[in-house]
Amino acid sequence: MSMLSFLLDILYPPRCPFCGSLLRADSNESFLKEPTVTTGEDIAGSEDIYSRRVIFKKSTKIICSRCAEELPWIVRGCARCGCPLEEGDYNCTYCSGGAYFSFDDCCALGLYRGEIRRAVHRLKYHGKMSLAVPLGKLLSLKLARMTWISSVECLVPVPLFGERQRWRGYNQASLLAGVIGKELQLPVLEALVRVRDTGSQTGFNRTQRKKNLHGAFDCSQELKRGSHILLIDDVLTSGATAHEASCVLKNGGAGRVSVAVLAR
Ligand SMILES: [Zn+2]
Numbered sequence: 001m002s003m004l005s006f007l008l009d010i011l012y013p014p015r016c017p018f019c020g021s022l023l024r025a026d027s028n029e030s031f032l033k034e035p036t037v038t039t040g041e042d043i044a045g046s047e048d049i050y051s052r053r054v055i056f057k058k059s060t061k062i063i064c065s066r067c068a069e070e071l072p073w074i075v076r077g078c079a080r081c082g083c084p085l086e087e088g089d090y091n092c093t094y095c096s097g098g099a100y101f102s103f104d105d106c107c108a109l110g111l112y113r114g115e116i117r118r119a120v121h122r123l124k125y126h127g128k129m130s131l132a133v134p135l136g137k138l139l140s141l142k143l144a145r146m147t148w149i150s151s152v153e154c155l156v157p158v159p160l161f162g163e164r165q166r167w168r169g170y171n172q173a174s175l176l177a178g179v180i181g182k183e184l185q186l187p188v189l190e191a192l193v194r195v196r197d198t199g200s201q202t203g204f205n206r207t208q209r210k211k212n213l214h215g216a217f218d219c220s221q222e223l224k225r226g227s228h229i230l231l232i233d234d235v236l237t238s239g240a241t242a243h244e245a246s247c248v249l250k251n252g253g254a255g256r257v258s259v260a261v262l263a264r
């Protein structure tokens with residue numbers, strides 16, 4: 001630990017991003033450097049198992065043990081849309097119910113409710129930009145367990161409409177992408193632009209959301225043909241935003257688009 005980080009720790013001791021409780025004093029090294037927990041139980045079954053025990057063991061440097069234990073983490077999610085799956089289920093009701101997405105995979109950290117929802121709101125609407133660091137690190141921890149992560153070539157954050165970003169001062173998806181890029185050592189490419197303000201989608205059904213978002217994005221850069229892109233956003237609800245953004249990326253040359261979000 002450097003002298004500076006030692007002093008910073010005394011002045012601003014690390015706190016749990018969800019409940020604000022103080023974390024242990026020795027808790028600020030990069031957790032990704034730790035060896036992966038490899039007891040059979042933790043890695044049994046599919047690639048996307050993210051057991052409470054693993055979160056509990058590996059995230060004590062980022063969040064408190066109560067939040068690691070009690071928050072609505074998605075322990076097993078649909079590989080396609082990130083929706084939580086019941087034990088023994090392999091098809092989610094969402095995807096088998098006819099939902100079509102242009103993206104290929106989705107990794108969502110937790111459910112969009114309770115403390116997780118409040119943390120996303122603080123990051124997004126209350127100017128708590130610093131929350132992007134612990135939240136992005138947590139998401140990186142889960143992403144590192146996805147089998148497809150090894151082929152990802154770059155991260156692309158979902159952009160905000162220019163005026164909205166000017167008003168907010170930052171784009172939470174770009175902040176998250178910056179943190180994840182650093183943790184996973186992947187470049188961030190601001191390849192998408194929002195060409196139209198789509199307003200709030202609250203109250204729209206899935207079809208209305210898709211229609212509302214059509215033509216909302218433009219690809220501002222030439223993408224490597226067939227490249228694997230990881231699209232970063234804060235939340236995925238109907239999936240309409242990620243669907244539209246991924247369509248544009250694929251039209252721009254991407255071969256595979258995976259999605260990572262804090263909440264689903
Ligand atoms: Zn906590």
Ligand SMILES: [Zn+2]
Nearest residue numbers: 078081092095
């Ligand atoms: Zn699904």
